[in-house]
Amino acid sequence: MALKEVLIEQIEKNHKNISFYEEHLSTLPRGSLHSITVKGSKQYYLKYYNDRGKRREISVEKQEFEIIRNQLQMRDQIERWIQELNEDIKVAEKTLKNIIREEK
Numbered sequence: 001m002a003l004k005e006v007l008i009e010q011i012e013k014n015h016k017n018i019s020f021y022e023e024h025l026s027t028l029p030r031g032s033l034h035s036i037t038v039k040g041s042k043q044y045y046l047k048y049y050n051d052r053g054k055r056r057e058i059s060v061e062k063q064e065f066e067i068i069r070n071q072l073q074m075r076d077q078i079e080r081w082i083q084e085l086n087e088d089i090k091v092a093e094k095t096l097k098n099i100i101r102e103e104k
Helices: 003-025 062-103
Strands: 032-038 041-049 055-060
Touching: 003 062, 032 062, 041 062, 055 062
Parallel strands: none
Antiparallel strands: 032 041, 041 055
16 A cells, blocks of 8 residues: 555544544533632532633532543543644645655
8 A cells, every 4th residue: 555545544534533523522511610618618610611702600519520520631632632633634634745746
């Protein structure tokens, strides 16, 4: 298999992976978790910006706090993976472009 075909295959594979990860991201919460101590008891909040750019804050039960924290960590990890895949695509496309130019 020539390098050209390998690069094309890798670019397509990365695009598919990005689509899969973006679909998974849509199921995960956005924002950050905060806790406030009021009268000796902790209250937990998820703060985020909605689609219109307005800041929202919702109360989170103590039992849900760990679950949401894990989901936010997973969201951060997936966003890093997407960024790495996009960088790989740029490098592969640049290399592919150079190979095509050399063939001419």
